[in-house]
Structures are given as C-alpha cells and as structure tokens.
Amino acid sequence: MAKIQKLRVNGTERAIDADPQSSLLTVLREQLDMTGSKYGCGEGQCGACTVLINGTARRSCITTVGSTEGREITTIEGLEHHGRLHPVQDAFLAEGAALQCAYCASGMIMSAVALLKTNPHPSEQEIAAAMEGNLCRCGTNPRIIAAILRASQAHQEAGA
Amino acid sequence: MRHDPTVSSTLEPERYEFCAPTTHRFELQRRDFFKLLGAGVLIISAVPEAIARQESGARAPQFGEPLPKEISAWLHIGENGVTTVYTGKVEIGQNIRTSLAQAVAEELRFPLERIELVMGDTQLTPYDMGTFGSRTTPTMNLQLRKVSAAARETLLALAAKQWNVDAGGLVASDGKITDPGTKRTVQYADLVRGQQLSQIIPADDPLIPASQWTVEGQSIAKVDARDFVTGKHRYPSDQTAPGMLYGKVLRPPSFGATLVSVDAPSQDFVNDVTFVHDGDFVGVAAASSEAAAQAVAAIHATWKEQPQPSRTELFDYLKNSPVEAKGFEGASRYETGSVDQALASADHRLKQTYHVNYIAHAPLEPRAALAQWSGETLTVWTGTQRPFAVRTELAQALRIPEDRIRVLMPDMGSAYGGKHTGECAVEAARLARAANRPIKLVWTREEEFTWAYFRPAGVIEISGGVGLDGMIAAWEFTNYNSGAAGIRTFYDIPNQRIVFQPTRYPLRQGSYRALAATANHFARESFMDEMAHAVGQDPLEFRLKNLKDERLRAVFQAAAEKFGWGHAQPAVGHGFGIGGGFEKGGNVATCAEVAIDPSTSEVRIVRVVVAFECGAIVNPDNLKSQILGGNVMGIGGALFEAIDFDNGRVLNARFSKYRVPRFSDVPQIDVVLVDRKDLPSTGAGETPLVGLAPAVGNAIFNATGKRIRSLPMAPHGIKSA
Numbered sequence: 043m044a045k046i047q048k049l050r051v052n053g054t055e056r057a058i059d060a061d062p063q064s065s066l067l068t069v070l071r072e073q074l075d076m077t078g079s080k081y082g083c084g085e086g087q088c089g090a091c092t093v094l095i096n097g098t099a100r101r102s103c104i105t106t107v108g109s110t111e112g113r114e115i116t117t118i119e120g121l122e123h124h125g126r127l128h129p130v131q132d133a134f135l136a137e138g139a140a141l142q143c144a145y146c147a148s149g150m151i152m153s154a155v156a157l158l159k160t161n162p163h164p165s166e167q168e169i170a171a172a173m174e175g176n177l178c179r180c181g182t183n184p185r186i187i188a189a190i191l192r193a194s195q196a197h198q199e200a201g202a
Numbered sequence: 203m204r205h206d207p208t209v210s211s212t213l214e215p216e217r218y219e220f221c222a223p224t225t226h227r228f229e230l231q232r233r234d235f236f237k238l239l240g241a242g243v244l245i246i247s248a249v250p251e252a253i254a255r256q257e258s259g260a261r262a263p264q265f266g267e268p269l270p271k272e273i274s275a276w277l278h279i280g281e282n283g284v285t286t287v288y289t290g291k292v293e294i295g296q297n298i299r300t301s302l303a304q305a306v307a308e309e310l311r312f313p314l315e316r317i318e319l320v321m322g323d324t325q326l327t328p329y330d331m332g333t334f335g336s337r338t339t340p341t342m343n344l345q346l347r348k349v350s351a352a353a354r355e356t357l358l359a360l361a362a363k364q365w366n367v368d369a370g371g372l373v374a375s376d377g378k379i380t381d382p383g384t385k386r387t388v389q390y391a392d393l394v395r396g397q398q399l400s401q402i403i404p405a406d407d408p409l410i411p412a413s414q415w416t417v418e419g420q421s422i423a424k425v426d427a428r429d430f431v432t433g434k435h436r437y438p439s440d441q442t443a444p445g446m447l448y449g450k451v452l453r454p455p456s457f458g459a460t461l462v463s464v465d466a467p468s469q470d471f472v473n474d475v476t477f478v479h480d481g482d483f484v485g486v487a488a489a490s491s492e493a494a495a496q497a498v499a500a501i502h503a504t505w506k507e508q509p510q511p512s513r514t515e516l517f518d519y520l521k522n523s524p525v526e527a528k529g530f531e532g533a534s535r536y537e538t539g540s541v542d543q544a545l546a547s548a549d550h551r552l553k554q555t556y557h558v559n560y561i562a563h564a565p566l567e568p569r570a571a572l573a574q575w576s577g578e579t580l581t582v583w584t585g586t587q588r589p590f591a592v593r594t595e596l597a598q599a600l601r602i603p604e605d606r607i608r609v610l611m612p613d614m615g616s617a618y619g620g621k622h623t624g625e626c627a628v629e630a631a632r633l634a635r636a637a638n639r640p641i642k643l644v645w646t647r648e649e650e651f652t653w654a655y656f657r658p659a660g661v662i663e664i665s666g667g668v669g670l671d672g673m674i675a676a677w678e679f680t681n682y683n684s685g686a687a688g689i690r691t692f693y694d695i696p697n698q699r700i701v702f703q704p705t706r707y708p709l710r711q712g713s714y715r716a717l718a719a720t721a722n723h724f725a726r727e728s729f730m731d732e733m734a735h736a737v738g739q740d741p742l743e744f745r746l747k748n749l750k751d752e753r754l755r756a757v758f759q760a761a762a763e764k765f766g767w768g769h770a771q772p773a774v775g776h777g778f779g780i781g782g783g784f785e786k787g788g789n790v791a792t793c794a795e796v797a798i799d800p801s802t803s804e805v806r807i808v809r810v811v812v813a814f815e816c817g818a819i820v821n822p823d824n825l826k827s828q829i830l831g832g833n834v835m836g837i838g839g840a841l842f843e844a845i846d847f848d849n850g851r852v853l854n855a856r857f858s859k860y861r862v863p864r865f866s867d868v869p870q871i872d873v874v875l876v877d878r879k880d881l882p883s884t885g886a887g888e889t890p891l892v893g894l895a896p897a898v899g900n901a902i903f904n905a906t907g908k909r910i911r912s913l914p915m916a917p918h919g920i921k922s923a
Binding site: 061065068071072075076077078079080081082083084085087088090118119121122127131134138143144151169171173176177178179180181182183184 | 294295296297421422423424427428430431432433434435436437439440442448490491492563564565566567568613614615616618644646647823827828830831832833834835856857858862863864865866868871
C-alpha cells in the first residue's frame, strides 16, 4: 500500500510518511507535532480531536489520512491569523470561565467554528444540538453555549 | 456535627483518598535558592509542625536561619520585576493557578500579570501531599497570603531603611513603594537589586481582610487562557523529547489474571520495537503509537484467570464481606443518646436501603507520561494530583532513590480525584529504561476505563424515628464500603448511631470528587424526604425544623427562594425536589425540577438551583463555574453512569457504552453565591455537587410517587430502575 507523503494543513503542504489507514489525529500529533488536537476516546465519541476538513467538522481520530488527500485540513493551530484570534477563540476568552481544564477546548472551538459557518446565528437549542458530540467532563457546557452565542453576536455586529 | 476547617491546616486523610506517608525531603540550601533564582527577596512559609519545633527552641525565626525541613511554599521577588511562587499544588482545571496568583497579588500589592507560579515539580517546589480534599483554598491560599504579606512588610522595611524614614508611613501598591510625604517611589525590582534576603514565616503581619480585597474577590479569568484556546498549552499527553518512542503495555484479559507465559514477537515483525517482559509486566516501545499497538497485538501471552465477582452480585457481596481495616481506611462509629430505645418509642419508624454503583472519573485526558533517563537519573512528566507520591511510586517500582527522580506535572486535562496514582509514569519509566530512549505512554480510553480506579460502590441502610410533631428522635445510618466522608448528619437529632463498615470490594476503588459525601448525602437527604412525607410536612419545612446550623439554613433558604419553593406547583409529569448539606467547609442546597417523558419514562432535569457558601469568595466567576461543573458532572452519577462488570471484565469501557452528561442533558442551572466575607475561604471543587442526586431523586418522587433508592436512578428511564 502506497504511503501518504503529504498533507495540506492550515494552508501549508506538510511532508509526512504514513500508511493511508493511519489516523489523522495520530499523524498530526506524532509526525507534525501539532498537539492542539487531543485524543479523548479514539472512537469519535468525545470530539476532543475535532478538525475541519474542507470546512466541515470531522473527528480526526477516526479519519484516515488516506481519505484527506487533496483536502484542506484546519486545526486549532490554524485559526489564528496574523496574531488575530478567530472570533470563537476571542469569545472563549471573553467568557473566561468557559475554561476549566480546557482539554476539550480545541475540539469545542473547532466544532463551533464549523457551526457558525453554516448557521451564523444559532439559537441556544441549535448550539446544544450541534455540540452534542463534544464532551466536557468539567461540565462547562453552559459557559460554552454562552461563548458560542457571544461569538455569533460578535459576528453579527462585525457584519452589520 | 460541623468540624472547623481551620483546626488543622495539614490534610486530614479520608477513606478513599489515596495517601502516602509524608516523607519530607528538602535538599536545597539557602545559597542554592539564590543561585537558582538570582538575587532578590525570598520568603519561605513553614508548615505548623516545623514552626512548632522551632518555637520549642524558644527562638523566633530570623533572617539567615537554616531552612526548616517542612515547607509549604516559597516566594521570590526578583530583580527582573517578576515574582515567582513555588507550590507543590497542581493545576487540574480548578483554576488555582489563577486564584493563588490572586492571593499573592492582593497581599504583595503586585501586578497579577507579573506573578509566575511554579507548581507540582518535585525538584523545584516544596513537598505537598497532593491536590485533593478541597484543601488548596483553605490552606495554600492562606499560606501564600501570609508569605506575600511578609514579603510586602520586608520590602517596606527595606525602603524605610533606604530613605531613613519610618516604614509605617510608606505605601505599597502595584509593585512599588511610595512615600506620600516626599512623593518618592521605588519599584520592588529596584529595591531588591543585589539583595540576598531570606525570611522564614510565620510572621504576624496583618492580612488584608476580605472586605478590603481588591484582587481577591474579583472574577479574574484563567491567567494563561490564551494558550488554551490556541492549542499551544502542552498537557502531559502533549509532551515530547528528542528521540522519543511510544510505549504500549499488554493488559491482562481480566482483573486478577496472572501471566503464565509470553512469547516475544519476532524482532522483524516491526522494525525497531523494544520488547520488555519483567514479572507480570509486558510492554513494547516503538517509533509510533500505532506501531506500538500493532506490536502488542502480535504478542502471544497465556494468562491464568481467577473467578471475580460480577455486578449482578455486587450489593450482596459488599453487604456480606466485612473486613477489619486500620487507620483512615478503618471502620468508624459515632453514637450519642439511646438510638434503639428512641426508635422503639417513635411515632413513625422508617427503614430503607440505598445502593450506589461504581462509576468512573473519565477525565477527558487519560493517564499520560513521558519518561526520560539520563544515566541513573529519571525525569517524568505526568498527569497526577500527587507528583511527590508518584516520585515515591517510581522509586519503589524501579528500586532507585527518590533523589534521582524528578516528577513534573504540566497543567493537565482534569482528574476529579481519579489521578492520585502513578501507574502510567511507572510503566513509561520501565519501558524507557529498557529502550534507552525517552518514552511517551498515553493510556487509551479503554485502559482508563478499566485499569484506573473507580468511585466505590456502596450499600447504605438507614432507620429513622420521627414524632408526630415532625421532630426526628432517632437516626441509625450504616454505610458499607462507599466511604465515611459526609457520613454524619447535620440535623439536630438526640439519638444517633452512625457507622462506616469497610468491606472487601470487587473493583479497584479510590478517591472521586466529593468522595462518599455524594452517596451519603443521597441516602440521607432522600430519607429526610421520606420522613417528611411520613409526617405530612413540606420537605423544606421539615428540614428547617430539624436544623439549627445557621450557615446551612441560609443556603437552604437561599436556594428555595430562588427556585420559588412553595409558590409554584409542578406541571403535569414534572416534579420538584430539594436536598443539601455540609462538607469540606462548604454549605450547599440544591433544588431540582424534573420532567418524566410519558412514553419512554426517561428523566430529564429541567432546572436546577444551587446555593453555595464557602466563606469569603476568592473568585466569583470561577466559583460559579465549579458549581455549574460539579452539578453537570453529578447528573451522570445521579441518572445514568454505572460501571458494568462481569467476572473481572469491564463491559462498558468506552464513551459509546458508558454514558456521561452531554449538552442535551444539561438543564438551566441557576447559581446563588452566598459570600461570607467574615469567614475564612474554603474549597469549592467538590461539595457543590452533593445536593444534586437527592434533589433529583426527590423530584422524581414528587412527579411520579416512585421512590428510587439506587444510583444511578434512571439509566433507561425510571421503569427499569
């Protein structure tokens, strides 16, 4: 089986050397030292490893590297542009107590970024539904919903 | 019934807190400090035992004293304008890196952003038994306030000497000292330049009262939050070292199984795989985690399994397997009055049995360690609540002296009482020694669910006698196995017998957020509800009638008021419930509204009100988050979490099989903070969750008339509970 030798991550082509069946999360973490995406379960149940693939939220732990050929991968490390955080990152900071251990935060933020792309002004119920696949064991869920609402409002104000 | 949290500033171990003996060890000499830290002012906080010994020598601690052996923290003000604080406490998501910095900023009168905390590094920080038991705020926060106040007074004295004025007229603020008379100002950094001053406290420098706090008492956000929203923070599982390999351990098929034989895989199966077989330990090191997993899968091992108890027999097993245990794991018994007589003569007698299943902590970051040898010395980065105890474990397992081991604890992905131990660190270190390379080992979710330890299951029996007037006359309470934390009743009952009975147990068990206080509050507050109904009284009124403690009454009343208790009636299919209590210096009362789905009988928690009081509040927003978080987490243990096991195997060791709370499970939660600036601050990471399960259970009864006496209460709706 031919090895996969390149990956397009955060706008840059990166050299890798991986079996097509290798998990994207493992390759990101072990070959590219991009540790912002987290391991939590290995079965797509907790969302800690969430990345965007062509703009859509995907669980990188159950995504094979082979399936990402020719696609654009965005990780938490790629949200910041020229020193400016993404509005969702800003909102998590502004809703300061949204962060306890914050191990879930990368995945939460990536899922929220994907949500706001397709639904810029979600209701609380729509946010909760969209975030159902992301676990926070510290129980910051109400603060995370508040942060995503805050991000959507910032988006609205910026657009107005 | 209340014990004073300020009585002992050292830790009172409780059953199921994993504890090690306090093997104090402190190698640094005073001159080493300044070599390490550079010139400046150093203030050292000694713990009471060391102080007592010094005082018995009838000499007050002075500058230049040899360091005491028992030290709780130290603080260094450097020439570079940075204050560095060293504490053995660790950051596990409770945000003490922030709240402890607030304590220092407040008393030192120093900018928060120029305070750095070095935490949980066995080489650099003082010995600490561990970060658990809600002790950081009542003990370390207070110690750091004292250290910082002493530092402030030292700096004032230095400035007074420099300017030849009375220190009493000088003002310390924002990292500088000002003489209001002459308008002269000097930065702390300039004041300490070239100095090598050290001082050991306790000093009786006045602490700033909570009513005058300007930094403590404020909602300061997580100090290094930006690193967490950008993915830059390196958790234990994110650590790397040059030349690092990945480890993987072969696990037995069931608990109690012993290794009979093992065949090493042929070395060409995967290139560069190191294979280790040492006693019952079998593991590999390889270039990637996937290669390591493949290599372990290729190992042929034979195990001898032993029959193990199963979940179906759990509660009979606990009830019928008493053991004699010693020390803090031993039986406890509290008796007052004549409980048998009072029960016999009571107007109403009730007797009920409650059950609590095993649950898992399931921290989102599983156990992880990076181990690196350099000759005979070992450095391990690992996620643990007890870095010093992990150092001891490593020393024992690897048979090397503790002074050749350094354990560091990068701020980790939570623990909830579940990471008191160092299994993963020991495994990584063993593999690293064999491979002669740094090894990273991250447990899989299945390993975390299986080979960590669990919150103890338990059986609780209660008998109560109550008069027609609603006064409780007799109270008999026995807890089998789940633990003694929060076992005493805070209601005023003249005749009591309260027993904790240790038993044999089928699964490895240990600390879990709030320990057995959750189980004991569930049973006690459910039973209180049953007694209230037996005498036809409102559950809140019945509690208040039997409760004198003003602090606890205050939170019950605050929660009830916010909830609207006694005013509104629940809608059809809905129910209201209340529960609360006192533990680890905190007072909590919880009201819950549930709704029962008529077709599926699923229980949905609609609304929760939590009132909490823990003395003077250090950080209101973070406190609110701890209360919210504890209650969200508590939903799982209350309604659906349980470890399913059969003959030594965990049957639901995955998130797809073990349900934890998700967004759709989270109700509206209103938090009422009761700020008592006149009382010492106590911890808040644990106690806020203990009222949830009984409030929900009592609400289910209110909605359905069905009393559920087992946790979890409704894993598949209440029909099958």
